[in-house]
Structure formats: structure tokens, C-alpha cells
Amino acid sequence: MPNKKIDHALEDILKCGFRKSALREMILASIASSDRPISAADIIGMLAKKGNACNKTTVYRELETLKKTGKIKEVFLRNDRALYELVGSHHxxxxxxxxxxxxxxxxxxxxxxxxxxxxxxxxxxxxxxxxxxxxxxxxxx
Amino acid sequence: MPNKKIDHALEDILKCGFRKSALREMILASIASSDRPISAADIIGMLAKKGNACNKTTVYRELETLKKTGKIKEVFLRNDRALYELVGSHHxxxxxxxxxxxxxxxxxxxxxxxxxxxxxxxxxxxxxxxxxxxxxxxxxx
DNA sequence: CATCATAATGCAACTAAGTTGCATCTGTCA
DNA sequence: TGACAGATGCAACTTAGTTGCATTATGATG
Missing domain, CATH: 3.30.1490.190 (Ferric-uptake regulator, C-terminal dimerisarion domain)
Structure with a gap:
């Protein structure tokens, strides 16, 4: 299922000097598909379930990039783990x-x-x- | 410097089946003396500076007790460490x-x-x- | 289209916050 | 004042997140 919002975000990331990659798209899609903020561990689990095992280091670094480029934001709702959600409508x-x-x-x-x-x-x-x-x-x- | 608020809190804790202790009082006083929420590490540092070295396990357990008895609350402002402040005026x-x-x-x-x-x-x-x-x-x- | 700089990725080892089990000490209350 | 239960410390552990390094892949450029 193609997603315009995600495609647009990836184009935008490209302009920032970063590259497109399958993993980057999948991580962004995981966050976009959730109706609540999710953790790095959630993302790893979601990708694994789809048969796309992925190293935690990659996920953490990707979250950093997506944060820097303004695609996602970190929310502070509990101290034991960071949660992330798509930047978009304020809520x-x-x-x-x-x-x-x-x-x-x-x-x-x-x-x-x-x-x-x-x-x-x-x-x-x-x-x-x-x-x-x-x-x-x-x-x- | 005696503190009525802290004394009252300790009496209240006593009623909950917990005991008074020098460390409990010092930890509560540390939190009360700060004008912003502080972490477990902050508390350990503050006590150490006053010559009262204290084990981190004790601090974490004490924070749990103070939370359970409604004396302090945990605030969610960053994910890397939990912060605590006195329960009192809402702010x-x-x-x-x-x-x-x-x-x-x-x-x-x-x-x-x-x-x-x-x-x-x-x-x-x-x-x-x-x-x-x-x-x-x-x-x- | 071939080249190449640099971004992306994985792995292993590490750091730091917080937890747990256990032995010992101490405050409270009968 | 004796005993039970809570308080404390220690060491070992768990887990989120980080770092260094080697390898792979993307995309800009000629």
C-alpha cells in the first residue's frame, strides 16, 4: 500500500542530505501506522513480525534522523522508554x-x-x- | 532547620505503617529544598555533599514509598531519567x-x-x- | 554508465538507570 | 525489653540506549 505522506517525507529527507532506504521507509511506516506513540522496541517487534529483522542500533539511529528532519517527535509519557509519533496534527x-x-x-x-x-x-x-x-x-x- | 511540612509528612507516613528514619527525612528534605523536579542521582549527590553517603537501592525504594504514600510525584519531562517533586500546589x-x-x-x-x-x-x-x-x-x- | 564519497547497516561491547535477592540492622509496639 | 516488620546496604542483574568499527549500498558527478 503506497502512502503519499511517507513518500513525501522520504523526498524531503533526501533533500536534507540523507538517503532513501527500505528500512527507513519501513520504520517511518511503522510509526505512521500506529494510532498511539510507540517505542523503539515496538518498532523492532513490528518489523520482525513482517519478516524484516532489524538491528536495534539502526532503529535508534533512524529515530534520531527522523527527529532531526522533523518527521517524528519524541513524547514524554513515561520514563522507562522513549516514545515516538509522527509530526502532524497537534494533539x-x-x-x-x-x-x-x-x-x-x-x-x-x-x-x-x-x-x-x-x-x-x-x-x-x-x-x-x-x-x-x-x-x-x-x-x- | 526544622520543617513543619516534612514533619507532618513523616507523621502521616508513620500512620501508613512505615517508619521514621533519618534517611527518609533527608531524602524528603532534598526534594522539598529544590525548586525543580530532581532525579534519584541528584538526591544521592545532594546527600553525599552533606556527608551522608547513601546507597542507590535505598533511594529508589524510598522514592517508591514516598510515591505510594502520596508525598511526591513522578514527572515525565525526559525519558532518560525519572524526576520527582513534592506533591503540593498544582503547577x-x-x-x-x-x-x-x-x-x-x-x-x-x-x-x-x-x-x-x-x-x-x-x-x-x-x-x-x-x-x-x-x-x-x-x-x- | 562507472566511480567514489558518504550515508546506512550490523555487530559486539559498553554505559547508565533502575531492580532484585539476601543478609543485617533498627524503629515501633505490645 | 523482646520480637516482628520495615529500613538499609551490597552485589549481581536487567534493560534502554550508545559507541566504535568494519562492511554494504545509495546517489551525485563526470
Whole structure:
């Protein structure tokens, strides 16, 4: 199944001086196919299941490249492992503190947070923000 | 310097079936004395500087106890290490993606987030939330 | 289309955060 | 004050992530 979004991202990566490779495409596709942020271990597992065993070093380095080129972002939802998701529509998450399940949610946010002015006054340049809700999901209650 | 807040927390911990100990008090005091979330390694370093060398296992176990008894909370601001702060006034953070510096900020939030209703409708019980701003601090610009 | 610089990949060894089992010590309470 | 259970330290372990090095493959250029 061809994916325009992924193809476009790969072209863009090419312009940054990186190359196209089957593995790069598969790793990007894994992240794109998931409806929640996934870890390096998740990616290795997904590729292995499709018969594409892949070294963990390669995955970690690839995640670094995709991050540098702005294709994916790292999200901080638990400390034991890094999670990654496609950069795209801005959204937030609900995290179950019991089973660890993570889902996307849409939040109507103010165009400008009330605190943004005072943060800027400290000389801090805001690049991104996160808003996450922690609790117990329906399954775990 | 005696600290009422810490003494009260220790009394409360006692009621939970745990005991008072010099180390427990020092670890709690370390966290309380910092104006930003700190890591297990930070705590070990702070205690060592005061001449109170302490095993890392003890620190990790203590952090677990303090978390269970609701005295501290773990915050998710970077994946490479867990950070802890005192439970108390609800607040948020600004995180410098260049130097890693983390500071508290006060945010005027809505009493109820617009999305809270739809999250609850999914059967998810919200216990806590986080709102963090990532960017570049004045020092790093 | 052949060449070549450089990016991509894998492997093994390593680092560092955090965990576990076990022996010993100590605070609390009857 | 004696005993039980929690607190502590130590060593060994687990696991996410990193690094150095050798090999392979991509794509720009002539």
C-alpha cells in the first residue's frame, strides 16, 4: 500500500542530505501506522513480525534522523522508554496509569496560553508544549 | 532547620505503617529544598555533599514509598531519567531542550478542560494532568 | 554508465538507570 | 525489653540506549 505522506517525507529527507532506504521507509511506516506513540522496541517487534529483522542500533539511529528532519517527535509519557509519533496534527494524550495504554485526544486549546507572555518575559522561547491526562482507563476500572 | 511540612509528612507516613528514619527525612528534605523536579542521582549527590553517603537501592525504594504514600510525584519531562517533586500546589514546567533546565511556572487553567467530558465518556477516570512547555531558555539562546 | 564519497547497516561491547535477592540492622509496639 | 516488620546496604542483574568499527549500498558527478 503506497502512502503519499511517507513518500513525501522520504523526498524531503533526501533533500536534507540523507538517503532513501527500505528500512527507513519501513520504520517511518511503522510509526505512521500506529494510532498511539510507540517505542523503539515496538518498532523492532513490528518489523520482525513482517519478516524484516532489524538491528536495534539502526532503529535508534533512524529515530534520531527522523527527529532531526522533523518527521517524528519524541513524547514524554513515561520514563522507562522513549516514545515516538509522527509530526502532524497537534494533539494530546490520555495515559492509563494502570495498564500503560496511551490514546490520542483532541483538545480545544487557547490560541495563546495565559502564561505564555510571562514565560517569554523570562527570555524563554516556547517551541512546543504537551498536555497529557493521566488516569485509569475503562478496561482497568 | 526544622520543617513543619516534612514533619507532618513523616507523621502521616508513620500512620501508613512505615517508619521514621533519618534517611527518609533527608531524602524528603532534598526534594522539598529544590525548586525543580530532581532525579534519584541528584538526591544521592545532594546527600553525599552533606556527608551522608547513601546507597542507590535505598533511594529508589524510598522514592517508591514516598510515591505510594502520596508525598511526591513522578514527572515525565525526559525519558532518560525519572524526576520527582513534592506533591503540593498544582503547577507546571518549562523545559529547555538545549540545556535540560526545568523550572516551575504557574498557569491559569480552566477549572474543567473542555475535553474532560468526552474523556470521561470513554470510561476514562482522570486523576491528574500535566502541561509542559518545551523551548530554549534565555541562557541558551 | 562507472566511480567514489558518504550515508546506512550490523555487530559486539559498553554505559547508565533502575531492580532484585539476601543478609543485617533498627524503629515501633505490645 | 523482646520480637516482628520495615529500613538499609551490597552485589549481581536487567534493560534502554550508545559507541566504535568494519562492511554494504545509495546517489551525485563526470
Amino acid at each position: 494530546h494524550h490520555i495515559v492509563c496509569i494502570s495498564c500503560g495504554d496511551i490514546r490520542h485526544i483532541d483538545v480545544h486549546e487557547p490560541a495563546e496560553w495565559p502564561c505564555a507572555g510571562s514565560i517569554r518575559k523570562q527570555g524563554f522561547k516556547i517551541i512546543d508544549h504537551s498536555l497529557e491526562f493521566f488516569g485509569v482507563c475503562g478496561q482497568c476500572r | 507546571h514546567h518549562i523545559v529547555c531542550i538545549s540545556c535540560g533546565d526545568i523550572r516551575h511556572i504557574d498557569v491559569h487553567e480552566p477549572a474543567e478542560w473542555p475535553c474532560a467530558g468526552s474523556i470521561r465518556k470513554q470510561g476514562f477516570k482522570i486523576i491528574d494532568h500535566s502541561l509542559e512547555f518545551f523551548g530554549v531558555c534565555g541562557q541558551c539562546r
